[in-house]
Amino acid sequence: MEPNDRVVSSLSLSKPIIAPILHVWNLGPSRLTIGGTSTTGSAIGLQVVARNSTMDISGTTLNNQVLQDVGFTGCLDSTGATAHESCGSVRLTGGPISALTFDNNAIPPSASANRDGWWWTVSFPTAPLTKQFSPATIAAGETSQLTFSITNPNETASVTLTPLAFTDNLPAGVTLASATATNNGSCGSPTVGNGAGGALAVGATSVGATNISVVPGATCTITVDVTSTVVGSYTNDATNMSTSVGNLVPGSSTTLTVTEPLDVDLSITKDDGVTTYTPGLDTTYTIVVSNIGPDDVTGAQITDPLPMGVTQANWTCGGATGGAVCGAPSGTGAIDTTADLPSGASVTYTLGIGIPGSYSGSLTNTATVTAPDGATDSNTTNNTASDTDTMEAPPVSGACSPREVAPGAAFSLAPFANGGSVVKTGTGAWGTGTTSEWYKLGGNYTLQWNFTQPIPAEWLQFMLIDIDPISPNGTLTIELGGGVSTGQIVKIDGDLLLGAGGVVRRNGAITDDPGQSATFRFAPGSGTLTWIRITSANIAASDNIGNRLQARPSCLTVQKISEGDTGSFEFDMTNVVQADGTAVPSTTLTTTAEGTPVSSPAYNA
Structure with missing residues (x-):
């Protein structure tokens, strides 16, 4: 309570305060001027929080123009009784405030006694500052996260708390494990360094954060990585912390336990x-x-x-x-x-x-x-x-194995209902007879298989056979008709190398194979082929090259395994037709020995 005469009061704060609120009651006819010091150098302003009808505010002055003492509802004195004259609350703006002055110019209007005894208090919003190790137990040399949390309560007339800053001195034996810090996006644009104002660094023993801004209802979290190489228990409590303003209140402690590593x-x-x-x-x-x-x-x-x-x-x-x-x-x-x-x-x-x-x-x-x-x-x-x-490679023998296509000027792709013809060019002779007609007896050549109708590429495979060391720079270039790219060619075995653009050549890293060969097929879904062309270059006159074409029909088998008994099963195959249109008969499979599989013939599906 201030006395009845004119008086100038001052309030010095141990820490600056953001957005303090001055509460005044029982202010008689007078002019109360409010001043002070801001850490930013800005002028202090007033912002009304609440007031009764007799309080008038002009700039930084509170005026009561009532000429006599009367009772007003809406304000209570320190005893809880109805107060007299003006009352209200004003927030002080202008940045963190370190000192306040109150000049009550109690010169009454005419016919009024100078009897202005008035009451005042100051409050301010607070934000708890907590910290937590996670995990709280680590082995020596491992890493824990130290998270600082600042919560700005969402209360009536809450304001954004800015700028906030704090420093935390880590317990002796605990150091930073990383030179980076993270925040959850509710901190404004904070700067995080060591407690001395420098940059974060591995091995630092303190953490400092400045320029933090937290809106009402939000929680700001700032996280750093810490470690310790010494077994023990390390408590980081509120006494390790300092803050820039009185609004930021250090709270709980947290403990890191460091154990011997398993x-x-x-x-x-x-x-x-x-x-x-x-x-x-x-x-x-x-x-x-x-x-x-x-x-x-x-x-x-x-x-x-x-x-x-x-x-x-x-x-x-x-x-x-x-x-x-x-x-x-x-x-x-x-x-x-x-x-x-x-x-x-x-x-x-x-x-x-x-x-x-x-x-x-x-x-x-x-x-x-x-x-x-x-x-x-x-x-x-x-x-x-x-x-x-x-x-699993396709069978090398039996009904499901790739079918060799008999060489000739015309050929069949049985069991497919398709065939084709061959165009051969090149100097020198070609082989003769049904097994060697597509063998070139030395020198360069072109061989093209033309199909009577487009055929799925994965139904075919071909072999290029016996490029000898006497053709060290020899190449065989594969070209395809029908829209299939050479990138769909897959080498499944052999020593020859398949390069970009379908170019095939000897593998120079292999020296114990005088005549190198390879088998090629096409990736599933490659499309359809209308022709395949093989063009050679740099083949020696005495180097004979073989070209073989094979059909790869899909096949269907049925298998039965009786693990605990013997007996027969009949499989109804009336909905299965082979590729050549032949119906597949129903099949009976009989197990005569437990655990022994019995299979049907293979049908070209």
Whole structure:
């Protein structure tokens, strides 16, 4: 309470305050001028928060023009009773304020006594500043995140708190592990450095943040990475912090526990028991995850992403030994789970995948085990295991094998209802007879197979045979008609190299193969062919080159396996017709020995 006579009061603040509010009541006829000092050098202004009808505000002056003391509702004095004369609350603007002055020029109007005793208080918005280590326990040398949080409560007449700044001195033994800091986007445009005002650096022992701005209702978080190499418990409490303004109030403490790192050796193996796969069928992998020790592990991470193009999979976890515990007993899709593995323990995963019918190339599946935070894996070379299968090659004999096309000026692509003719050019002789007519007896040549009607490229394959060392620069260029590109050609075996533009040449890195050859086919969905042309260059006059064409009919078989009994099944094949239009008869398969497969003939579908 101020006395009844004119008086100038001052208030010095231990820390600057953002947006303080002056509350005044029982202000009689007078003129109360408010001044002070802002850390920004800006002039102090007044912003009305609340007032009764007798308080008039002009600039930074509060005026009461009432000529006598009367009671007004809406204001209470310090005892809770109805106060007299003017009352109200005003917010002081102009930046963080470090000092205030109140000059009550109590010269009353005419006929009024100079009896202006008045009351005042100051309040200001506060924002708690908290901090948290996560994880709160790490092994020596590992990293924890230290997050600072500032919350600006969303209350009546709340304002944006800016600029805010703080410094945190890390506990002795804890240092920064990274020279970067992150924030959640609710902090304005903060600058984060070390506590001395310099840039963040690995090994620094303090953190400082300036130019923080937090709107009402928002929480700003600023995060840095810290570490310690010494086992112990480190408490970072409010006494480690300093703030730039009184509005920012350091609160809770947080503790980081640093333990001796666990010493483990995790390993993983993976195998599906085969080396080839068939598109459209399944394969099943056995994955064994072990902890060689010497320490126990809780929460080892096991991942096994599916190969590109594979979408169907399911897995189970079991076969636990040595007290191991599966994090989950089963799942669908890729494996992404954990397991608890005491020293010497293991778990076994069984992963079954469905291979798409369109799948081609190598099928590689890789599984990985990773030690959790707080554990050091002494040998990471055994943390990954892969299994690679190649696509099952077509049969090399029997009904489903590629069919050799008999050489001649005209040819048949049986069992397909298609054929064609051949155009051959070049100096020198060609072979003769039904098995060697497409062999060029030395020198350069052009051979073109023309088809009577377009044929799917994947129904064909061809061989280029016997480029000898006497043609070190010899090439065979493949050209295609019908819209199929040479990029769709796939070499399936042999030593010859297939390059860009369909150019085939000897492999100079192979010296123990006097005559190099290769077999080629086309990727699925390549389109249709109307002709294939082979053009040679730089072939020696004594180097004989063979050209062979083969048909690749699709085929259908039916197989029966009785694992626990013998007997017969009849398969109704009335809806199956071979490529040449021949109907496929119903087929009876009889098992005479348990576990022995019985297959039907192969039909060209």
